[in-house]
Amino acid sequence: MDMSPDKNPGNVSNESLESLFQYFGNIMPLKEIERDELRSMMRERTIRRRQYILQEGDVCKAYTYVVSGCFRMFGVDQKGTENNLQFAPENNWIADIGSFFSEKPSKLFIEAIEPCLVLQIEKKDLLHLYINHHKFDRYFRVIIENKYVELQNRVLQNISSTAEERYTAFIEQYPNLSNRLPSTQIASYLGVTPEFLSKVRKSLSSKR
Amino acid sequence: MDMSPDKNPGNVSNESLESLFQYFGNIMPLKEIERDELRSMMRERTIRRRQYILQEGDVCKAYTYVVSGCFRMFGVDQKGTENNLQFAPENNWIADIGSFFSEKPSKLFIEAIEPCLVLQIEKKDLLHLYINHHKFDRYFRVIIENKYVELQNRVLQNISSTAEERYTAFIEQYPNLSNRLPSTQIASYLGVTPEFLSKVRKSLSSKR
DNA sequence: CGCTAGTCTTAAACTTGTTTAAGGGTACTT
DNA sequence: AAGTACCCTTAAACAAGTTTAAGACTAGCG
Known part of the structure; x- marks a missing residue:
């Protein structure tokens, strides 16, 4: 001890x-x-x-x-x-x-x-x-x-959800963390590769 | 009441x-x-x-x-x-x-x-x-x-796992249920379509 | 300063899983 | 005996996500 x-x-x-x-x-x-x-x-x-x-x-x-x-x-x-x-x-x-x-x-x-x-x-x-x-x-x-x-x-x-849906849900649940944490950590949480998370982010930002 | x-x-x-x-x-x-x-x-x-x-x-x-x-x-x-x-x-x-x-x-x-x-x-x-x-x-x-x-x-x-790994893990955890339940129910639990589960089962059985 | 390690993005080829559609099997109704 | 509902499988076209590789942009460090 x-x-x-x-x-x-x-x-x-x-x-x-x-x-x-x-x-x-x-x-x-x-x-x-x-x-x-x-x-x-x-x-x-x-x-x-x-x-x-x-x-x-x-x-x-x-x-x-x-x-x-x-x-x-x-x-x-x-x-x-x-x-x-x-x-x-x-x-x-x-x-x-x-x-x-x-x-x-x-x-x-x-x-x-x-x-x-x-x-x-x-x-x-x-x-x-x-x-x-x-x-x-x-x-x-x-x-x-x-x-x-x-x-x-x-x-x-x-x-039930796609990676994109899971990512937006993550942002809602942890608005803090999504800025604070490196995207590699978030990708690992979502169960996708960092590369794919990057794609998701891009496609989300172009939607607005 | x-x-x-x-x-x-x-x-x-x-x-x-x-x-x-x-x-x-x-x-x-x-x-x-x-x-x-x-x-x-x-x-x-x-x-x-x-x-x-x-x-x-x-x-x-x-x-x-x-x-x-x-x-x-x-x-x-x-x-x-x-x-x-x-x-x-x-x-x-x-x-x-x-x-x-x-x-x-x-x-x-x-x-x-x-x-x-x-x-x-x-x-x-x-x-x-x-x-x-x-x-x-x-x-x-x-x-x-x-x-x-x-x-x-x-x-x-x-x-962390593919559908195949999840399915074999499911069988280990519930050896009973895998025979007892309709495959549609198991597919819904695993998060895949019944069609894909059917594929998985086939590819697993041919592996042995 | 220059170096290295970590981070983020892009793209092309590939694998994993979905969708749609169809056909065959069983079992419970009528 | 035929009808219907449910269940399981197959296949082809498609979408979602991975892998590999490369390049750019930090931030910490000697």
Whole structure:
């Protein structure tokens, strides 16, 4: 177990905590004691561009809340191609949920696309929260329910839409990201080659 | 609120209940009181082939456990094409989770592909279970976590694999269903036309 | 400064999957 | 026994997306 210098509790910046409290506050208001619990459990880390917080073969040990920056989660297929499964910009949670709960090695990578500031919580602490503050059960169920619905819509899109339709849907869903991310990353998310995405963009711009 | 004849509790068959108890028992053992609670909350229904248990525009009011038979869940796109999102054969839960929790109208249909026997639980009863028997919180979180992982793998496959690879993966995952279901349904699940699936099958069989 | 690595675009040849149309098979109706 | 509905396959023309290759345009780096 690694002992980074910012592991000891109490070192979490107020800015990061405020971001997290506001996130939860949008679901339901937090009591003072719940804020204190979160403060003592969350560990703050800065992550450099290109740095991994999860690599294939490792067990996903933490849920990560993104305060600023952006991550991508991807898998690598037989041919060695990277396929982006999701992006996690600021105010989002990211984890390989399967690996986290089963404690089996992950088949996925999570990499910072931009320099990032995050808050992490480990499994034992999350379970502690579940048990001692029943509300967090609901919080995290809501989080995963929302992520489930998002994924489901994506599957539906993948099997029913052309690359062009998927791209315009991506732009609508992440107006931020479409400017911020390199097109190679977006192409990998959409399941097309960067070359074809370039074609799609051109044909879209000429349509207006 | 509809009052079908089998709504009153106590009418649930032992065979169905045993199937449900066994399902939960695979996650963690059930206490007698928990069995009693389930017995009193689950409502048994027989569903005819082609019958819908959810239609677009309706709010998904119940979680459905499939005792026997098989359902499909699908969405209809702008062109009117049906796209199968998932199948639910015996010993599976099915619901539009997004609609169920948000109580907003669903964009999906759930239809019986075969004659089915199901047990259903309504939202208020599920919430009652959550509150009075904390264990069910965990049960249903595990159920949705597993479904999430399944979906995630599917997205990964959709963006990284050819139709042939997706078809062979489908056969591995549902060896039952590949014989049982009409190929039109499988094609709709894979996101290809029935004609192309026919080609794929032919090219696969000639490879051996 | 010049070098390298990453990013974006274009184009031509190719592969994967769709569309349209047709024909044959089975099974349930009448 | 014929009728209809559904299911599965084949084939040819077409559209969607990939591959390979090349050129231009950054941005970071020694």
